[in-house]
Amino acid sequence: MAGLPVKRVLGINGKDEFKAGENTNNTDNNKQSLSKAALAVREENDKVGEREMVTPTGSSIKRSSSRPQLDLSKAAIQGNSEERDPTILLPNQSDDISHLALDIGGSLIKLVYFSRHEDQSIDDKRKKTVKERLGISNGNRRSYPILGGRLHFVKFETSKINECLDFISSKQLHCVGTNSLWWTSDSPSNENAVIKATGGGAYKFADLFKERLGVSLDKEDEMDCLVAGANFLLKAIRHEAFTHMEGQKEFVQIDHNDLFPYLLVNIGSGVSMIKVDGDGKFQRVSGTNVGGGTYWGLGRLLTKCKSFDELLELSQKGDNRTIDMLVGDIYGGMDYSKIGLSASTIASSFGKAISDKKELEDYRPEDISLSLLRMISYNIGQISYLTALRFGLKRIFFGGFFIRGHAYTMDTISFAVHFWSKGEAQAMFLRHEGFLGALGAFMSDEKHGLDDLRAHQLVERFPMGAPFTGGKIHGPPPGNLNEKISWMEKFVLKGTEITAPVPMAPTGTTGLGGFEVPLSKGGTLRSDASALNIGVLHLVPTLEVFPLLADPKSYEPNTIDLSDHNELEYWFTVLSEHLPDLVDKAVASEGGTDDAKRRGDAFARAFSAHLARLMEEPAAYGKLGLANLLELREECLREFQFVDAYRSIKLRENEASLAVLPDLLAELDSMNEEPRLLTLIEGVLAANIFDWGSRACVDLYHKGTIIEIYRMSRNKMQRPWRVDDFDLLKERMLGSGGKKPPPHKRALLFVDNSGADIVLGMLPLARELLRRGTEVVLVANSLPALNDVTAMELPDIVAEAAKHCDILRKAAEAGGLLVDAMVNTLDDSKENSTSVPLMVVENGCGSPCIDLRQVSPELAAAAKDADLIILEGMGRALHTNFNARFKRDALKLAMVKNQRLAEKLIQGKIYDCVCRYEAAS
Ligand SMILES: Nc1ncnc2c1ncn2[C@@H]1O[C@H](COP(=O)(O)OP(=O)(O)O)[C@@H](O)[C@H]1O
Numbered sequence: 001m002a003g004l005p006v007k008r009v010l011g012i013n014g015k016d017e018f019k020a021g022e023n024t025n026n027t028d029n030n031k032q033s034l035s036k037a038a039l040a041v042r043e044e045n046d047k048v049g050e051r052e053m054v055t056p057t058g059s060s061i062k063r064s065s066s067r068p069q070l071d072l073s074k075a076a077i078q079g080n081s082e083e084r085d086p087t088i089l090l091p092n093q094s095d096d097i098s099h100l101a102l103d104i105g106g107s108l109i110k111l112v113y114f115s116r117h118e119d120q121s122i123d124d125k126r127k128k129t130v131k132e133r134l135g136i137s138n139g140n141r142r143s144y145p146i147l148g149g150r151l152h153f154v155k156f157e158t159s160k161i162n163e164c165l166d167f168i169s170s171k172q173l174h175c176v177g178t179n180s181l182w183w184t185s186d187s188p189s190n191e192n193a194v195i196k197a198t199g200g201g202a203y204k205f206a207d208l209f210k211e212r213l214g215v216s217l218d219k220e221d222e223m224d225c226l227v228a229g230a231n232f233l234l235k236a237i238r239h240e241a242f243t244h245m246e247g248q249k250e251f252v253q254i255d256h257n258d259l260f261p262y263l264l265v266n267i268g269s270g271v272s273m274i275k276v277d278g279d280g281k282f283q284r285v286s287g288t289n290v291g292g293g294t295y296w297g298l299g300r301l302l303t304k305c306k307s308f309d310e311l312l313e314l315s316q317k318g319d320n321r322t323i324d325m326l327v328g329d330i331y332g333g334m335d336y337s338k339i340g341l342s343a344s345t346i347a348s349s350f351g352k353a354i355s356d357k358k359e360l361e362d363y364r365p366e367d368i369s370l371s372l373l374r375m376i377s378y379n380i381g382q383i384s385y386l387t388a389l390r391f392g393l394k395r396i397f398f399g400g401f402f403i404r405g406h407a408y409t410m411d412t413i414s415f416a417v418h419f420w421s422k423g424e425a426q427a428m429f430l431r432h433e434g435f436l437g438a439l440g441a442f443m444s445d446e447k448h449g450l451d452d453l454r455a456h457q458l459v460e461r462f463p464m465g466a467p468f469t470g471g472k473i474h475g476p477p478p479g480n481l482n483e484k485i486s487w488m489e490k491f492v493l494k495g496t497e498i499t500a501p502v503p504m505a506p507t508g509t510t511g512l513g514g515f516e517v518p519l520s521k522g523g524t525l526r527s528d529a530s531a532l533n534i535g536v537l538h539l540v541p542t543l544e545v546f547p548l549l550a551d552p553k554s555y556e557p558n559t560i561d562l563s564d565h566n567e568l569e570y571w572f573t574v575l576s577e578h579l580p581d582l583v584d585k586a587v588a589s590e591g592g593t594d595d596a597k598r599r600g601d602a603f604a605r606a607f608s609a610h611l612a613r614l615m616e617e618p619a620a621y622g623k624l625g626l627a628n629l630l631e632l633r634e635e636c637l638r639e640f641q642f643v644d645a646y647r648s649i650k651l652r653e654n655e656a657s658l659a660v661l662p663d664l665l666a667e668l669d670s671m672n673e674e675p676r677l678l679t680l681i682e683g684v685l686a687a688n689i690f691d692w693g694s695r696a697c698v699d700l701y702h703k704g705t706i707i708e709i710y711r712m713s714r715n716k717m718q719r720p721w722r723v724d725d726f727d728l729l730k731e732r733m734l735g736s737g738g739k740k741p742p743p744h745k746r747a748l749l750f751v752d753n754s755g756a757d758i759v760l761g762m763l764p765l766a767r768e769l770l771r772r773g774t775e776v777v778l779v780a781n782s783l784p785a786l787n788d789v790t791a792m793e794l795p796d797i798v799a800e801a802a803k804h805c806d807i808l809r810k811a812a813e814a815g816g817l818l819v820d821a822m823v824n825t826l827d828d829s830k831e832n833s834t835s836v837p838l839m840v841v842e843n844g845c846g847s848p849c850i851d852l853r854q855v856s857p858e859l860a861a862a863a864k865d866a867d868l869i870i871l872e873g874m875g876r877a878l879h880t881n882f883n884a885r886f887k888r889d890a891l892k893l894a895m896v897k898n899q900r901l902a903e904k905l906i907q908g909k910i911y912d913c914v915c916r917y918e919a920a921s
Pocket residue numbers: 104105106107108109157199267268269270291292293294295296308309399400401402403404434
């Protein structure tokens with residue numbers, strides 16, 4: 001799925017200052033130019049804004065923003081100002097440097113564009129020292145061959161090419177220097193600009209582009225592009241391909257080394273069948289003129305439908321038996337069993353129309369549409385199979401916009417392939433189905449170096465209503481550019497329930513014989529951008545796979561698979577019920593202003609709608625695990641400009657915990673090594689109760705003080721814990737039979753919550769490791785998530801703790817964490833201390849869970865010399881990574897603060913603890 005993560009220190013939002021007159025008008029106006037609001041809102045996450053962010057300790061840090069920030073100075077209306085929503089030019093808007101490629105087909109124009117953001121991550125003293133310690137070169141983005149940015153996917157009807165031109169022009173996508181490297185061009189200029197384009201329209205509309213935008217189209221071969229696009233997607237996007245049989249969508253993990261050969265069937269207006277043997281190695285081996293254009297064209301004539309979607313929607317209510325001639329019609333209701341045909345098999349599509357004395361008007365348009373859809377889908381499926389057979393190909397990938405993510409179409413094609421191949425060949429579909437050509441055209445421009453992009457550097461995110469600050473909408477809706485705005489934008493725009501999704505074909509619609517009447521009597525088709533089921537691809541070239549995973553290929557972060565509907569329903573309820581409390585905290589964190597309240601309300605509606613959408617179609621955003629849901633919530637908060645919803649709670653709990661830390665350390669110091677180790681582990685488990693993401697815990701907090709709850713939690717720490725490998729850990733740490741094992745060289749401590757969790761749990765454990773001569777790297781979130789401590793907050797917490805503890809102070813100095821100490825030692829930080837260092841690195845995440853396939857480069861570098869990994873908390877050690885295997889010793893510590901998870905995962909009950917120790921594998 002949609003791993004929907006934000007990676008790196010990103011995402012503090014600047015506000016849209018641009019608020020046009022309020023107008024919640026419908027979205028049907030057919031405008032030729034983009035409205036003001038369209039300009040304001042369409043930018044989704046396009047532009048980098050900046051605002052000062054005050055950290056809990058008051059220091060001010062600049063962070064980049066994922067929200068649009070427009071420079072409206074010298075804004076001017078372009079063209080006729082009498083027009084209802086004239087295009088506004090923003091001459092001073094320093095747009096992201098963008099890059100564009102087009103696929104102009106017979107029916108649709110596909111546009112792929114890239115927007116880049118200046119790398120604004122700060123390199124403060126601390127970070128520099130840590131980097132030096134970890135041996136990371138202080139590389140800027142130039143040291144990466146690929147540029148960071150976002151890849152957007154948009155489509156237009158070819159007949160409405162003016163809309164497309166307006167879109168390009170409003171975003172100034174055509175304004176790129178071509179002679180210089182495009183990312184270095186400071187001022188956009190379209191002189192001699194060239195846009196990569198493929199599809200017939202690249203020829204047909206070349207003059208129009210020159211005339212309207214002043215750009216030339218650099219034509220790329222369509223087949224080259226289709227293949228390049230497909231290969232890129234299959235290699236770079238996890239879960240790009242999926243099967244769709246009898247209503248069930250299943251993502252397929254493609255092994256890069258075992259991708260070729262395959263048959264690519266692109267169902268556009270017409271159909272191309274291409275045998276692909278490698279990158280740039282292919283042959284167009286077949287095709288058919290009966291394709292998407294046939295369905296839409298013939299369908300329009302026969303039903304008078306006004307749009308493709310209307311036609312497709314009709315098919316969902318159709319019964320093709322009224323018009324197709326079935327085997328049973330010929331055989332008097334009998335099967336023709338000798339050759340394996342059931343009575344319900346279609347013998348002849350539209351065959352009944354010959355014998356009936358009926359005219360076109362006598363047939364229901366619904367039935368006609370369904371009959372046509374089945375005829376064409378079966379035909380394509382069958383020809384594809386025959387072509388695959390001819391070349392000995394087992395796998396067939398289907399692309400093109402005829403498919404339109406439509407369950408019934410995919411089921412029908414899959415059925416045909418399965419039926420004729422007797423299960424030997426497999427039909428697979430691509431999430432970016434219609435964008436293969438446009439992506440290929442984009443890739444053909446070598447300047448961006450995207451060909452080297454790897455799956456771990458891509459993060460797919462779904463915009464969630466970014467333009468809305470509150471329940472009110474600023475500015476008119478963005479015309480009828482339905483397909484370019486997110487469904488969420490529309491949802492909030494209308495302030496109504498979300499529209500029904502494309503119904504899934506229920507099990508059995510295409511059983512053997514395959515020609516039953518579809519059972520899915522659908523409502524309306526999802527007509528907005530969410531129908532594409534694809535998000536914006538964020539390219540984060542710095543992300544790396546955590547190097548200590550034992551088997552990165554088989555690594556699956558999620559422990560809970562939400563494809564089990566009961567499971568999804570349960571977590572859906574948990575998250576929904578938690579929402580009011582979360583909104584409360586979020587609004588309070590922004591001072592409880594009216595604006596914050598409106599945003600809180602909008603956030604709640606947006607997030608609920610996302611949840612509802614996923615309940616209806618769990619695979620809508622790609623493969624869905626619990627970690628994705630939890631991350632989606634954080635993303636959504638950020639989009640509604642809630643920078644850190646638990647800020648004040650974190651501060652309060654840090655303070656309270658730091659106040660009792662000296663006593664705890666003194667108590668620990670009075671103990672012998674063995675009971676001390678046990679007390680430390682108990683301490684981590686007990687303090688993990690401070691989790692504002694858990695309903696049960698939040699209820700507890702309302703009943704007692706922090707210290708009371710902590711005491712209670714500690715008192716309950718009776719061994720054996722539900723998962724209890726303490727003895728193994730103890731043996732590795734302290735040895736047995738008088739033998740002292742060498743200490744670990746470096747431990748990575750993936751820390752979790754603020755307050756007691758970090759201060760009274762993990763820091764004392766870190767201190768123990770330091771005392772034993774183990775270097776400690778605290779690994780914390782890059783961005784806030786619930787009450788999790790962030791990498792930015794940690795140095796100050798450590799500094800406070802260090803005031804009471806020499807071990808921590810020396811180690812923090814050695815690790816470059818103490819800014820005061822660094823004044824004198826910065827230049828010789830490497831040899832400044834004989835003490836083992838304590839360091840902090842960010843993990844690259846903004847979620848309570850961690851996907852170890854996409855971590856920050858600092859963490860990856862720190863991992864290289866690490867021989868102990870400690871994962872703490874439910875999110876990082878249970879929801880994700882519970883089953884992860886590592887190349888080094890690993891300790892997973894968590895309190896299970898959810899009854900159902902306790903039952904499922906450890907056959908235990910709520911507040912049971914997990915201490916799982918796994919020696920290096
Ligand atoms: N909104 C739409 N408007 C027109 N056709 C659509 C739409 N959505 C899906 N289609 C289908 O997609 C086909 C075009 O697919 P596409 O891959 O874009 O091919 P082409 O490059 O030939 O335009 C159309 O013929 C039609 O069957």
